[in-house]
Amino acid sequence: MSSASVPPTMRAWRVVRKGEPSKALQFDENVPVPSKLSPGDVLVKVQAAALNPVGYKLMKLLPNFIAKRPHIAEYDLAGVVVDGNGTKWKAGDAVYGMITSQQTMKTRQGALAEYTGLPASNLLARPSSVPPTQAAGLTLAGLTAYQCLFRVGGLEPGQSVFVNGGSTAVGAFAIQLAKAVGCTVAASASGKNEQFVKSLGADEFFDYTKEPLHKQLEARAPSPKYHLIVEAVGLIDLSIYTHSEAYLAPGGAFVSVGPQPNGFDVPAISKLLWDAFLKPTWLGGTKRAFKIIRVTLVEEDMQAFGKYVEEGKVKAPVDSVYEFRDVLKAYERMMTGRATGKIIVKVDPEAE
Numbered sequence: 001m002s003s004a005s006v007p008p009t010m011r012a013w014r015v016v017r018k019g020e021p022s023k024a025l026q027f028d029e030n031v032p033v034p035s036k037l038s039p040g041d042v043l044v045k046v047q048a049a050a051l052n053p054v055g056y057k058l059m060k061l062l063p064n065f066i067a068k069r070p071h072i073a074e075y076d077l078a079g080v081v082v083d084g085n086g087t088k089w090k091a092g093d094a095v096y097g098m099i100t101s102q103q104t105m106k107t108r109q110g111a112l113a114e115y116t117g118l119p120a121s122n123l124l125a126r127p128s129s130v131p132p133t134q135a136a137g138l139t140l141a142g143l144t145a146y147q148c149l150f151r152v153g154g155l156e157p158g159q160s161v162f163v164n165g166g167s168t169a170v171g172a173f174a175i176q177l178a179k180a181v182g183c184t185v186a187a188s189a190s191g192k193n194e195q196f197v198k199s200l201g202a203d204e205f206f207d208y209t210k211e212p213l214h215k216q217l218e219a220r221a222p223s224p225k226y227h228l229i230v231e232a233v234g235l236i237d238l239s240i241y242t243h244s245e246a247y248l249a250p251g252g253a254f255v256s257v258g259p260q261p262n263g264f265d266v267p268a269i270s271k272l273l274w275d276a277f278l279k280p281t282w283l284g285g286t287k288r289a290f291k292i293i294r295v296t297l298v299e300e301d302m303q304a305f306g307k308y309v310e311e312g313k314v315k316a317p318v319d320s321v322y323e324f325r326d327v328l329k330a331y332e333r334m335m336t337g338r339a340t341g342k343i344i345v346k347v348d349p350e351a352e
């Protein structure tokens with residue numbers, strides 16, 4: 001499609017107020033398609049989008065004046081460039097990538113729309129072997145996993161890693177990436193997801209529903225101990241960190257995706273800060289590094305992650321695919337916390 005045939009308005013799901021998705025989201029058929037692109041931005045016709053927990057969490061948490069509502073919802077997408085705007089992309093290029101929440105607040109653009117404007121550097125070329133409904137789910141969780149392992153965690157080929165939450169999207173990418181560089185991987189999930197986690201490449205499995213994980217990890221500590229722990233659930237169980245000297249090697253790091261906000265729970269946040277950062281070792285503080293990640297669009301990391309995708313070493317596991325009109329059902333699925341892989345929305349009904 002050429003930019004000449006881009007319509008003036010489009011269909012989009014917009015976040016119009018604070019609250020649960022059913023209250024916060026509005027389907028709008030007359031949203032203006034971005035007509036003036038900033039230098040460095042491109043216009044993409046979206047084929048598919050993917051949901052991420054951050055989407056509904058920000059809807060529920062942020063007041064309107066911070067979130068700059070209304071804005072289009074969600075961040076992950078796959079599509080086709082319709083206006084390359086003098087960047088490295090040209091009309092017709094198949095791409096995938098993400099918009100950041102900060103960019104959404106600035107430009108009001110998002111992934112749950114027929115068209116979106118975003119920086120050219122937020123995108124990677126979609127290999128023809130990866131359909132849009134899979135590619136849409138790659139970037140946010142995949143880049144988070146990449147940065148947990150390599151940029152923040154410093155994982156090196158041949159080392160060993162424990163992934164807490166091997167069936168979360170972030171955990172699923174972490175397993176595949178760690179295996180791609182020849183690491184040994186152990187991962188946790190509930191028992192029903194053992195086969196799923198092993199199919200991603202995990203060498204060892206821990207069922208967190210059987211017994212507290214730190215006890216299982218203490219009993220089955222590898223020798224040498226893990227070089228890295230990736231906490232891909234959301235710090236539901238901090239004892240995995242506070243007991244980690246038994247199974248995490250000296251010099252190894254505990255890297256977390258960060259606590260799961262259920263409102264601003266001051267006592268819980270204070271306890272986390274104390275246990276993870278402030279408690280001195282003479283008071284029983286843990287002698288292992290504790291790090292929290294916030295995914296950032298570092299171009300070097302995007303390119304490195306994209307190479308694994310291109311080589312077929314990393315795939316986005318897909319939990320379910322929804323039609324554009326069924327976005328609220330897609331959020332219901334996401335909010336069960338039980339998805340195994342990405343929840344995809346077909347923005348273009350023809351998207352493969």
Ligand SMILES: NC(=O)c1ccc[n+]([C@@H]2O[C@H](COP(=O)([O-])OP(=O)(O)OC[C@H]3O[C@@H](n4cnc5c(N)ncnc54)[C@H](OP(=O)(O)O)[C@@H]3O)[C@@H](O)[C@H]2O)c1
Nearest residue numbers: 053144165167168169170189190234257293294295338339
């Ligand atoms: N900091 C950042 O930049 C960043 C970026 C991306 C994501 N995140 C955060 O990372 C977390 C994971 O996101 P996601 O999209 O990967 O999640 P997701 O795919 O929606 O996670 C669903 C999975 O969580 C598993 N799970 C739930 N409770 C668990 C527990 N106690 N232990 C182990 N597994 C458990 C479930 O498996 P079972 O049914 O087997 O329990 C289910 O398969 C979210 O909290 C998200 O907000 C942070």
